[in-house]
Amino acid sequence: MWQGQNRYEETQITKGMKTGPLESGESSSDATPAKLMISVVAVLDFMLRILAAAGTLGSAMAMGTTEETVPLFPQSILLNAEYSDLPMFTFFVIANSVACAYLVLSLPLSFYHIISSAAKSSRIILVVFDTVMLALVTAGASTAAAIVYLAHKGNANANWFAICQQFNSFCERTSGSLIGSFAAAFVLILIIITSAIAISHR
Amino acid sequence: MWQGQNRYEETQITKGMKTGPLESGESSSDATPAKLMISVVAVLDFMLRILAAAGTLGSAMAMGTTEETVPLFPQSILLNAEYSDLPMFTFFVIANSVACAYLVLSLPLSFYHIISSAAKSSRIILVVFDTVMLALVTAGASTAAAIVYLAHKGNANANWFAICQQFNSFCERTSGSLIGSFAAAFVLILIIITSAIAISHR
Numbered sequence: 001m002w003q004g005q006n007r008y009e010e011t012q013i014t015k016g017m018k019t020g021p022l023e024s025g026e027s028s029s030d031a032t033p034a035k036l037m038i039s040v041v042a043v044l045d046f047m048l049r050i051l052a053a054a055g056t057l058g059s060a061m062a063m064g065t066t067e068e069t070v071p072l073f074p075q076s077i078l079l080n081a082e083y084s085d086l087p088m089f090t091f092f093v094i095a096n097s098v099a100c101a102y103l104v105l106s107l108p109l110s111f112y113h114i115i116s117s118a119a120k121s122s123r124i125i126l127v128v129f130d131t132v133m134l135a136l137v138t139a140g141a142s143t144a145a146a147i148v149y150l151a152h153k154g155n156a157n158a159n160w161f162a163i164c165q166q167f168n169s170f171c172e173r174t175s176g177s178l179i180g181s182f183a184a185a186f187v188l189i190l191i192i193i194t195s196a197i198a199i200s201h202r
Numbered sequence: 203m204w205q206g207q208n209r210y211e212e213t214q215i216t217k218g219m220k221t222g223p224l225e226s227g228e229s230s231s232d233a234t235p236a237k238l239m240i241s242v243v244a245v246l247d248f249m250l251r252i253l254a255a256a257g258t259l260g261s262a263m264a265m266g267t268t269e270e271t272v273p274l275f276p277q278s279i280l281l282n283a284e285y286s287d288l289p290m291f292t293f294f295v296i297a298n299s300v301a302c303a304y305l306v307l308s309l310p311l312s313f314y315h316i317i318s319s320a321a322k323s324s325r326i327i328l329v330v331f332d333t334v335m336l337a338l339v340t341a342g343a344s345t346a347a348a349i350v351y352l353a354h355k356g357n358a359n360a361n362w363f364a365i366c367q368q369f370n371s372f373c374e375r376t377s378g379s380l381i382g383s384f385a386a387a388f389v390l391i392l393i394i395i396t397s398a399i400a401i402s403h404r
Binding site: 120140157 | 283287288289290322325326329330333334336337340341342343344345347348349351352353357359360361362363365387391394395397398399401402404
């Protein structure tokens with residue numbers, strides 16, 4: 001009677017030990033698609049960062065190298081226009097340069113996330129900086145856009161005249177440089193969303 | 203003998219049923235700090251949303267109700283300045299109104315997150331919209347700030363003169379309305395970070 005009980009206990013224990021790994025095996029087979037999902041998201045994150053870095057770099061360079069000299073005929077003097085004439089354009093160049101530097105520096109960490117899907121704190125740290133950079137890039141692009149708009153259209157109520165008739169190539173160049181910056185802001189939104197998805201599937 | 207075994211089986215089952223809740227009790231005691239953490243973060247998120255909504259509402263109202271009429275003495279005509287004279291100020295009012303409406307509408311979902319800590323998809327949806335709203339509020343505040351800066355300082359290179367000597371109260375009001383908007387943008391950054399932390403602790 002007692003021996004039988006002991007043997008029964010043993011089988012119960014063995015059963016218990018068997019159910020243990022089986023359960024964890026089930027959960028790991030559930031986790032595999034989630035891990036694959038994280039890896040796909042991490043690769044996407046890496047590629048988006050390169051895209052955003054290229055956008056900000058292009059914008060900063062296009063704006064930073066903008067310069068135009070036009071002759072003012074009646075007085076025979078030369079009018080020179082460059083980005084540093086307007087503090088908003090200077091801010092635009094600085095904001096895009098800072099964002100570009102950050103995005104390049106974040107690439108190794110982003111690459112580490114492709115390998116290690118379990119990383120949590122480092123992903124949150126990236127989300128924090130990504131969000132701040134989104135605000136910075138958007139602010140830079142918006143201030144520059146406001147000035148580009150004024151330069152093109154002017155404002156009769158404030159007596160600010162459009163300067164694009166005079167500085168045609170300057171206006172075209174500054175307008176074009178906005179594209180990369182706004183695209184980078186959009187890509188940064190996508191980066192934050194992919195990071196949130198990666199964190200949730202961890 | 204069989205009766206005894208059956209009775210033993212029953213006790214084993216009862217034990218098993220007892221150990222079941224005990225184990226889950228252990229894991230829930232592990233999960234309790236995490237759940238408490240999520241609840242604290244969810245309450246913080248709710249309060250930050252109210253704060254950001256108040257900021258955007260205040261900014262939109264302060265800018266939207268700005269109007270100043272100054273007499274121009276020599277010609278004895280009245281000069282009128284309001285926010286709709288400048289398209290960037292109109293964008294500022296619209297951006298802040300949209301963000302305020304979204305933040306108020308997101309409050310019930312944020313309250314639901316305080317009760318249910320397991321919610322995942324709804325948190326990610328909120329992160330997506332929060333990020334877009336951060337970009338919108340930052341863009342609105344930045345364009346308005348660029349114009350306020352021009353109104354105060356003018357720009358000699360572009361021949362844009364400062365208009366704040368004429369429209370003193372208009373300038374003060376528009377400058378002040380920027381504060382709420384920039385504060386809301388900062389609070390939105392905090393909201394996105396708290397959301398990321400809540401998702402990671404889920």
